Amino acid sequence: MAWNEPGNKGKDPWGNRGGNDQGPPDLDQVFRKLSGRFGGGGGGGVSTGIVLGVLALAAITWFLSGIYKIEEAERGVVLRFGEFYELREPGLHWKATFVDQVYPVNINNIRELPASGMMLTMDENVVAVEMKVQYRVVDPRAYLFNVTNPDESLNEAMDSALRYVIGHTIMDDILTTGREQVRQDTREELEGIIEPYGLGIQVMDVNLLPARPPEEVKDAFDDAISAQEDEERFVREAEAYAREIEPRARGQVQRMEQEANAYRDRVTLEAEGEVARFVQLLPQYQAAPDVTRDRLYLETMEKVYGSTSKVMVDTEGNGSMFYLPLDKIVGQGAGQAPQRTAPPQMNDSSSLPSNSFNNRRNVRNDSVRQGRN
Incomplete structure (x- = not known):
């Protein structure tokens, strides 16, 4: 039975007794009772001091926060x-x-963002490439509000730039000599992609990690790389050999050139000396041709016989040859005192008369004169 049905003697939840239904209590009365308890009296409202205190405390808390x-x-x-x-x-x-x-x-912290993947090269080979980009924030407002997630946008831009550069490069350059060019091209392409978006970041550096071919063909590519390294080593050795030989060859060329110049100068000076000697001899020859001719002949024979150790002399057409062993004579003269010998007789066929040479000279001069006439 409900509490408010006729005949119910139960308690009224609003405090009514005896069945007198007076409804719920008035809210004004509730506030008056509360204000009376906290205010110490039966005032007509909330204490002004408490309200101000609460407001001051709230203001201090708000300021400190x-x-x-x-x-x-x-x-x-x-x-x-x-x-x-x-x-x-x-x-x-x-x-x-x-x-x-x-x-x-x-804005001072250098941040790092990696990117990697299997990519297709220009010569239709597959290569595993890893790259890291280092960047920092230069415009905080653009970094926070221009795009939803600047780090993710940078990651996608770097992946796109890397795939574009790898797709326009052959595999040998990616694995060996063209790595630096790939790094520079990737950085330029990345900066060109992110510039229109205004991410508020600055790319500091792009590091290309060692690329590698797929595991299935790794051995073949290792052999190719070894061959290229051997080629570079041979080229360096050849260049070192060339740098070693070239100065030596230049020195030899310079020495030979100097020797040739010296020989030319010597021959020229000797020829000039001979010409000067003959020029000086010409007036003497014109003045006394026979005497000058004989003197030249004698001087020439003296030079010829002075450089030989054996002299063969014709004994006036009698079919015999006179042999003068000058080498033995010189050797005897150096080893022992010369022995005195008697002067040769005129009728001795083994000796050379003193006037025989003069006779032959006269005959020669007569034949020369007859030939000139």
């Missing part, structure tokens, strides 16, 4: 009612709680 600090490596992006307001420098600052929002962004 707005104090914050920006670190040295950070910049604070302030939003007021959800709209960009200003950038805050490092130090202690205050913001209006529930009005301003501050997002600190580190």
